[in-house]
Amino acid sequence: MRSTVAALLSKELTLEWRTRESVPAMVLFSIATYVVFHFGLDRDRVTGDLASGVLWVTLLFAAILGVNRLFVAEYEQGGFDGFLLAPVDRTALLVAKALTLFLFLCIVEVVAVPAFALLLLGPPLTQALPELVLVLLLANAGIAVLGTLVAGLAIQTRARDLIVPLIALPLLVPVLLAAARCATPLLQDGGAGALPADWLAILAIYDLLFALIAYAVFDFLLED
Amino acid sequence: MRGSSVFAVPDPVPALALRGAGRRYGERAALRDLTLELEAGRTLVVFGPNGAGKTTLLRMLATLLRPHAGEVSVLGHQLPDEGYAVRGRVGFLGHEALLYRELSGRENLRFHARLHRVGVQRVDEVLDAVGMTARCGDPVAELSRGMVQRLAIARAVLHEPDLLLLDEPLANLDPAAAAQVAPLIGAGSGRTRVVTSHDPAGGLRGADLALGLKGGRVALLAPAAEVDPGQIAELYR
Numbered sequence: 001m002r003s004t005v006a007a008l009l010s011k012e013l014t015l016e017w018r019t020r021e022s023v024p025a026m027v028l029f030s031i032a033t034y035v036v037f038h039f040g041l042d043r044d045r046v047t048g049d050l051a052s053g054v055l056w057v058t059l060l061f062a063a064i065l066g067v068n069r070l071f072v073a074e075y076e077q078g079g080f081d082g083f084l085l086a087p088v089d090r091t092a093l094l095v096a097k098a099l100t101l102f103l104f105l106c107i108v109e110v111v112a113v114p115a116f117a118l119l120l121l122g123p124p125l126t127q128a129l130p131e132l133v134l135v136l137l138l139a140n141a142g143i144a145v146l147g148t149l150v151a152g153l154a155i156q157t158r159a160r161d162l163i164v165p166l167i168a169l170p171l172l173v174p175v176l177l178a179a180a181r182c183a184t185p186l187l188q189d190g191g192a193g194a195l196p197a198d199w200l201a202i203l204a205i206y207d208l209l210f211a212l213i214a215y216a217v218f219d220f221l222l223e224d
Numbered sequence: 225m226r227g228s229s230v231f232a233v234p235d236p237v238p239a240l241a242l243r244g245a246g247r248r249y250g251e252r253a254a255l256r257d258l259t260l261e262l263e264a265g266r267t268l269v270v271f272g273p274n275g276a277g278k279t280t281l282l283r284m285l286a287t288l289l290r291p292h293a294g295e296v297s298v299l300g301h302q303l304p305d306e307g308y309a310v311r312g313r314v315g316f317l318g319h320e321a322l323l324y325r326e327l328s329g330r331e332n333l334r335f336h337a338r339l340h341r342v343g344v345q346r347v348d349e350v351l352d353a354v355g356m357t358a359r360c361g362d363p364v365a366e367l368s369r370g371m372v373q374r375l376a377i378a379r380a381v382l383h384e385p386d387l388l389l390l391d392e393p394l395a396n397l398d399p400a401a402a403a404q405v406a407p408l409i410g411a412g413s414g415r416t417r418v419v420t421s422h423d424p425a426g427g428l429r430g431a432d433l434a435l436g437l438k439g440g441r442v443a444l445l446a447p448a449a450e451v452d453p454g455q456i457a458e459l460y461r
């Protein structure tokens with residue numbers, strides 16, 4: 001299983017490096033959205049819950065772009081068949097795709113979060129950076145697992161670009177809510193507040209729940 | 225004597241055993257009531273006009289489509305339940321190459337080698353065997369159709385499968401390439417083969433059993449030696 005995941009993941013990263021189909025689009029989308037917020041809200045300083053909301057809604061929509069493209073090469077270039085013909089654990093595809101999306105989100109955030117700080121955020125980003133990174137990682141995990149599941153479901157349908165946000169966004173509302181609540185005190189003016197342990201726990205529980213659901217149903221998605 | 229002994233060796237398991245096998249796509253039946261057996265090491269050639277169900281049959285044998293009716297046993301394993309035991313033992317060459325366009329031929333084969341737990345030296349071996357060593361670093365998107373087909377053949381035999389499922393394997397190949405890949409996928413490969421073809425004489429050559437499909441139904445099933453190319457041509461009328 002581990003070597004299969006490694007093979008899939010390295011293929012995934014090589015393909016993204018060659019085609020640059022997902023990550024640049026996600027990065028540009030996030031930055032453009034922060035610019036739009038900058039002018040749309042007509043201010044260069046947001047703090048607290050507003051800052052947290054703007055940060056997360058943008059990242060979530062950017063993630064949808066990645067989710068949309070996650071299985072396109074498999075679907076259009078026979079990757080599914082190639083994988084299904086191999087004597088490997090099919091869960092490996094779920095794990096590899098979720099890891100791919102997780103890494104993409106992390107890379108996007110390395111650029112997008114500083115851009116957000118530059119364009120919109122009032123207090124310095126550094127006031128609670130380790131805590132913010134933790135929240136980002138936990139939220140990324142939830143988005144990655146659920147996104148992979150939805151991407152696998154939608155790839156067979158013709159209206160993929162419509163189905164993905166339609167299914168993924170409502171299901172990700174709990175992640176959005178918990179992540180935003182976690183980040184709010186970290187982005188408030190006059191020094192960061194404590195990370196709310198209850199919301200952090202909810203975020204972690206959601207990640208676990210989604211992971212279990214994905215593990216249980218992903219095989220069925222691959223079945224003919 | 226032997227037959228009455230409790231130690232009698234059972235008949236070797238046929239490589240393929242289908243009984244009343246069928247497959248639908250939605251309401252449309254693509255394959256109906258197919259019954260046949262093929263011994264290990266033999267070749268079955270499948271003829272039939274476009275849409276006859278040839279690809280459907282091959283994809284079903286490859287575990288990519290589940291049978292909707294009848295019994296299908298491949299290499300002694302019942303499908304779909306024992307598909308896991310069949311996967312990895314079949315070499316599937318379909319209409320599509322199953323190669324990523326932005327990866328090179330070698331990268332694609334290395335990827336499949338890892339999935340099939342095959343050593344990397346085998347990749348160079350098959351690349352050489354299909355005559356693609358010189359261009360194996362080029363992205364698949366930049367290769368000619370015939371070159372892609374050669375790589376697809378290399379991919380199909382990479383893991384030394386027991387059963388080859390070949391959907392018009394010589395499509396897009398020049399005569400020299402066809403001769404070059406013969407030891408890998410031809411009758412001389414020693415493997416059990418199911419080959420689709422639109423060329424009556426060429427298809428019958430090297431085949432043991434001939435199947436003619438029309439509209440998903442069996443129109444002809446006979447030892448290849450007893451079939452006249454004219455009978456095959458009749459299928460297409």
Ligand SMILES: Nc1ncnc2c1ncn2[C@@H]1O[C@H](COP(=O)(O)OP(=O)(O)OP(=O)(O)O)[C@@H](O)[C@H]1O
Nearest residue numbers: 249252253254272273274275276277278279280281
């Ligand atoms: N994915 C699919 N969805 C719906 N119908 C399909 C699908 N694939 C094949 N069919 C139908 O099943 C029937 C058999 O198709 P199949 O591809 O097996 O034919 P074939 O003998 O391989 O034809 P060809 O010589 O053109 O390759 C056809 O009527 C076809 O329209």
Ligand SMILES: [Mg+2]
Nearest residue numbers: 278279319391
């Ligand atoms: Mg076909």
